[in-house]
Amino acid sequence: MPEDNQQTEQQLSWPERLAELANSSNDERLKRFYEAGCVDADTAIKDVPMVALDFETTGLDPNQHSIVSIGLVPFTVDRVMLSGARHWLVKPALPLHQTSITVHGITHSDIDQAPDLNEVLGDILDNLKGRIPVVHFRAIERPFLNVAMNWRTGEGITFPLLDTMAIEAHLHPDRSLNFWQKLLGKQPISIRLADSRSRYGLPHYPPHNAVVDALATAELLMAQMRHHFSPETRIGDLWL
């Protein structure tokens, strides 16, 4: 699975990079997005506007699979605003696999009516701009959006994000079991979205709907911050 390595390549700080991209970008929509910029790395997490983001895709490889739906919910560590929740179905460039239908429940007839990503891109980016996206498992949303935009506009996209799964992984470094623990039938700690949520007493939400998954991710981040981080934590220590 291709893990994006933007973090290691990065020389400039995120606000500087976004400012630079705002200058070099040729796409109006993308330009608007970059111009909104992002908060300074020293900003306390309690003051950061965020947006939980989730894609349903036809598979896990951004070079072979396509986005079928996008959900987002704006929030801060204090509260989620459902009034800002948005959801888009988009027509995948590649045919819909039968196997992926069973996962996210989006069918061919749903997709037939849906617009191409290009038609709703401006709307989507306007809802993301100025906020730090939060995802659960960073190998999906940013790489998929990067590839999809490259293909349509000749320009990729990048932005800082928070990954609730990476935070869980950081909190539970010794997840694999040793021989004795396996022998004793212990279960490894799972950092999947639903399992992580249950550790914080968050309710079960039905999975595989982009808005609900985004909401679930936003709530998980709020809970992680309450339990393990000070509200004064620098966003620069968390974003990837």
Add this chain to the structure above:
Amino acid sequence: MQAELIEIRNHMVQHAPFDELPTEMMDKVVAGIEITYFQAGTDILELGQNNNYLHYVRSGAVEIFRRSGELYNRVTEGEIFGQIGLMMNRTVRFPARAIEDTLVYQIPFELFQYLLQSEEFTDFVEIEDRSRLRSANSRREKSNQLMTAKVTRLINRAPVIVPNTVRLQEAARVMTEHGVSALPLMDESGDKPRLCGIVTDRDLRTRALTHALPSETPISDIMSTDVTTTHSNAFIFEAMLTMLHNNVHHLPVMDGDTVRGVIALSDIIKHESQSSLYLVSNIYHQHDVKGLKKLSKDVPDTFVRMVNEDANSHMIGSAMAGIGRSFSQRLLELGEEKLGPPPVPYCFMALGSMARDEQLVVTDQDNAMVLDDSFIPEEHDAYFKALAKFVSDGLAECGYTYCTGDIMATNDKWRQPLKVWKEYFADWIDNPKAEALLNSNIFFDLEGIYGETRFTDELQEFVAKRASGNPRFLAMMARNALGRTPPLGFFRQFVMEEDGKHNKTFNLKRRGTAPMSDLIRIHALACGSRAQNTFNRLKAIGATELIPEDGVDNLRDAFEFIAIVRIRHQALAIEAGRKPDNNVRPEDLSPFERSHLKDAFQVVNQAQKFLRFRYNAGAVRNA
């Protein structure tokens, strides 16, 4: 609303008051929700703070406090809080703290105002839980004619009365002329006339004609003295109970010393086709156990009909107890016909729910006999033993199963002269032992239903005097009363038990009405009341300062609500052809009932805590 947020709406509409709101309204509300998360132990609302949200608990648990810091309520999944402050300047009146990790859906003030357009929502939030329970009960009673109509509505003529000095023939002529079936007789020898007796059609037939009394006989020779009356302020329902209770078919209605009129059983029947009265009067027309048994098949139908007519638990409990009492009385009459007159005076005594006037359809017989102190076992007991057996077997035939604890007059121990009964009670009260009191608890609800009821009056008096001054007895009774707790978990969820068929249920009698009548009995004993019925006991308690005034009201409302849910549960079972029981599955209740039941159980919970404290029940040791 994003269609995808339907998950949030679906959760909310499972809970009151959102379950009664229109879909469009819910969609608009859900779209505006803001979600917050609180770690266990953190404050959600602080006293005096500004608050702009109605809080809905999606998961977790929250404690709500009074201004004084005292715990007021626990709120858990699907329940709301913060509404009182929203209606009062948007300032927090009841601080709230998360006791588990809690996810709260917050409804902004503007949407809260929008929700107030719904009457259902307004009803729900305007009245906090205790008073919510009260309005739930009264809303139901409003539709009830018997409860609201006064006896005077049945009187539509000037009273037909005569002096007690008239002769038999004159009395009969007046009754015929005015078309009345009962005639109050006035003693006019004093300053103003006083009611001193009554004659009925039946008296003329059985006492005058059958004995061929001369027409010049003074009416006072055949009149019934010791007249059962009712007062002009009484509800028709109360008059009906008085008739059932005393087995009379006519009641003079009094305004102080003045007779306002006479109401007859038939008037009430005409007013409300209240079939329990038909049933009772039919019981007295049966001439053998077989006839009674046949009639007893109508009892469940009568019960269901009363439930469907929206009678309250007091009416139903009294009517069913009245029916049970009538079966017992008729069986005693038949027994005496068969065995001859009793060798010494006696009183047949009902115990438990029948004595409390709180009987339902599923019930066993609990009874005993109090004999005159001149009783000599060798000479007299064979008679009473046979009579007790006749009645007990007859009751069993009529569906009142034998008491598993053998608390029946057939048990030698419970067929004793008055002086022995006093020794029993003296021993229970003066030397209280937890175990023994558990078994004799039932004797502290007692009522004479046949024969020399002065014996049982004396016993009630004896108990009332003795118990109130004995703190150790009260403490022991209180301790026993705490053994059965309401089925409410720490987080206000229902605590279930498994019934025989592996259903998760809770028992509304064992965990609801029974612990309540237990604790109310103790307060009643402590204040020296002779009342047996739970509602009457509460009245007596309310007249003292034993417990805070709103405590009495809350107990009454909670008892009524639990009792009526139990009653409806049984009525539904009967209608469905199932055997009625007390085990309720939460999914069989409406969200409304579930919510109010939790309120009611909360009241029981508090009342038990108070009981423990008030009678120092934690500290007693078995002597």
